[in-house]
Amino acid sequence: MKIALYGQSVNPEFFGEIVRLFSLFREKQIECLVYRPFGEYLNHDCEIYPEVAGYFTDGDDLPDDVKYLFSLGGDGTFLKSFMAAKKGSIPLVGINSGRLGFLSDISRDEIEKALNDILDGNICIDERTVLELEIVNNNQSEIQYALNEITVTRLDTASMIKIHAYINGEFLNTYWADGLIIATPTGSTAYSLSVGGPILTPDSANFVLSPIAPHNLTVRPMVVPDHHAITLQVEGRGLNFLTSVDSKSEPIYFSELLKIRKAPFKVKTVRLKDHSFFSTLRNKLMWGADKRN
Helix, strand or coil: EHHHHHHECCHHHHHHHHHHHHHHHHCCEEEEEEEHHHHHHHHHCCCCCCCEEEEEHHHHHHCCCCEEEEEECHHHHHHHHHHHHHCCCEEEEECCCCCCCCCCCCCCHHHHHHHHHHHHHHEEEEEEEEEEEEEEEEEEEEEEEEECCEECCCCCCCEEEEEEEEEEEEEEEEECCCCCEEEEEEEHHEEEEEEECCCCCCCCCCEEEEEECCCCCCCEEEEEEECEEEEEECCCCCCEEEEEEEEEEEEEECCCCEEEEEEEEEEEEEEECCCCHHHHHHHHHCCCCCCCC
16 A cells, blocks of 8 residues: 655654654555655654655655655644545545644544554545635635635734625625634634634535634624525735735735635545544543533
């Protein structure tokens, strides 16, 4: 079997697990292609020199016979890895070296069992909706993709911004707020959750619009079907506002328009059969940790 491994940096206490992971690859005759910057990090910063089948820098470098893309790190690393998976055609496996790990939910003590299950086909493949963002400036546009959320926030000012939101061309609301989050079901347990948004199961065919510190307290998070198109026009002081697409942020001119819709592809993620979304919620959010429950 041929796999790809994506990573960025890890805590030094996880170095031993990396060595063990490559040892397991060799033992199970798994060919591994490593994301080149991560390979250089392992060599230069960690003094780890694994035997690899080659390197890649993006999804276009990966051969068609790569079966899985392993993401080694936390959820932030997982979010950056999905665009290397050839727009969802390669299933993603998340190995958690971080703290929370909703997406990278295979813990260090599950690595060998997870590899055996993957080799035996004893796994589930979940498909997750992706957001497509089109930034329109006059007659030019740029396309970006997000697995978690697209966020609009103020930039270089303490003043609120005004976000005019339209659903399928129909005016919804003008949000006077610090910002607005458009989240997928996957992203409903991330930034959107922290501002009071609802939790959606991964197979929910919906998006969540969650305002950040809205001026009007009656403005609450809203769930809309994911086949709806969302358009945002932003006003505020200065020249720019900030748009974040998962972990990537950039300033955008107020004159530019944001068009958000469901992407034409989904991301495939590997889930161990003894894992479920509800068990992950209980474990990661510590539901029931209070003995009174």
